[in-house]
Amino acid sequence: MQPVLEIKNYSLGLSIDDSVYKVLNNINFTFYKGKIHAIVGESGCGKTMSVMSVLKLLPKNSKVLSGEILFEGLDLLKLSEKEIRKIRGRKIALIPQDPMTSLNPLYTIENQLIETIMLHNDISRDEALNKAIEALESVELRDAKNRIKSYPHELSGGMKQRVIIAMALAANADILIADEPTTALDVTIQAQILKLLEKIKEQGKTIILITHDLGVVARYSDDISIMYLGNVVERAQSDELFKNPHHPYTRALIDALPVRKGKKLKNIKGQPSALTEPIFGCPFHPRCQRADDTCASKLPHLENIGKSSVACYHPL
Numbered sequence: 001m002q003p004v005l006e007i008k009n010y011s012l013g014l015s016i017d018d019s020v021y022k023v024l025n026n027i028n029f030t031f032y033k034g035k036i037h038a039i040v041g042e043s044g045c046g047k048t049m050s051v052m053s054v055l056k057l058l059p060k061n062s063k064v065l066s067g068e069i070l071f072e073g074l075d076l077l078k079l080s081e082k083e084i085r086k087i088r089g090r091k092i093a094l095i096p097q098d099p100m101t102s103l104n105p106l107y108t109i110e111n112q113l114i115e116t117i118m119l120h121n122d123i124s125r126d127e128a129l130n131k132a133i134e135a136l137e138s139v140e141l142r143d144a145k146n147r148i149k150s151y152p153h154e155l156s157g158g159m160k161q162r163v164i165i166a167m168a169l170a171a172n173a174d175i176l177i178a179d180e181p182t183t184a185l186d187v188t189i190q191a192q193i194l195k196l197l198e199k200i201k202e203q204g205k206t207i208i209l210i211t212h213d214l215g216v217v218a219r220y221s222d223d224i225s226i227m228y229l230g231n232v233v234e235r236a237q238s239d240e241l242f243k244n245p246h247h248p249y250t251r252a253l254i255d256a257l258p259v260r261k262g263k264k265l266k267n268i269k270g271q272p273s274a275l276t277e278p279i280f281g282c283p284f285h286p287r288c289q290r291a292d293d294t295c296a297s298k299l300p301h302l303e304n305i306g307k308s309s310v311a312c313y314h315p316l
């Protein structure tokens with residue numbers, strides 16, 4: 001199958017107090033049409049930076065150190081701001097980590113949706129209004145005709161998230177990047193939004209789903225990449241990853257999932273080191289029970305084990 005988007009050997013640095021720290025280290029991702037690819041890892045491991053790189057929405061103090069991001073025969077990293085604007089929103093849309101940043105509190109949903117639609121389509125305001133209502137209906141926002149008159153603060157968290165997804169769909173983007181789309185929502189609404197993303201994927205879109213919660217993606221993702229401190233440490237199809245996890249970090253994430261009510265969770269001991277701390281060897285080795293001297297001195301690279309790719313000297 002031909003990938004729709006590829007991140008290849010990509011490294012990103014951040015300058016902090018005159019030093020450059022590697023926030024992403026030689027990462028590779030391959031995304032396919034009609035699939036949900038989940039990027040999973042603890043807070044600060046570089047999930048948001050990875051996808052913001054695709055849209056060139058990076059902080060000023062960042063610097064691309066190596067690699068390419070391939071989309072429709074172009075290296076997105078080489079595009080000018082003007083060129084990337086033709087792709088951002090139109091072909092690759094972002095559902096950002098903080099939904100309020102993409103809704104303007106001063107305008108109604110109608111105004112915001114119509115503006116997005118008219119920006120991407122050459123149609124009248126009336127036609128745009130119909131399309132806006134259609135878009136809201138397609139994300140199963142109840143009573144869309146009336147709800148469209150609301151201001152963002154009049155909507156619940158789940159409704160706001162649906163509106164943001166509708167905006168991404170209204171621009172007809174092929175790829176949807178959802179950065180923690182359900183973190184702020186309660187469990188029932190979370191499941192509804194994930195089901196909605198699944199439906200959108202079945203219509204042939206590519207979805208990149210970022211989450212720190214492996215439990216969320218268990219049911220909904222096709223492919224999973226596990227990140228740890230700026231590195232991809234394991235990559236596999238979803239069912240394979242849960243059946244045969246190979247990296248000790250992946251295993252630890254699975255063991256930390258709540259199984260049954262009342263059953264005690266196995267927390268992962270310790271926490272990832274800070275970006276500004278130097279890393280020697282495998283980034284996970286300070287927390288890993290299988291680690292030895294090799295792990296502490298040399299960075300492991302992704303290698304194939306069965307149907308998975310794993311960066312570990314002592315895989316399970």
Ligand SMILES: Nc1ncnc2c1ncn2[C@@H]1O[C@H](COP(=O)(O)OP(=O)(O)OP(=O)(O)O)[C@@H](O)[C@H]1O
Pocket residue numbers: 014016023041042043044045046047048049050059061097212275
């Ligand atoms: N503008 C910035 N300047 C300096 N460091 C930054 C900046 N933005 C992010 N970082 C650091 O870069 C690293 C990766 O951040 P990123 O936001 O990609 O993590 P994440 O995996 O999305 O985490 P979370 O789950 O908390 O959203 C973190 O250590 C973060 O503190």
Ligand SMILES: [Mg+2]
Pocket residue numbers: 047048049097179
């Ligand atoms: Mg993030």
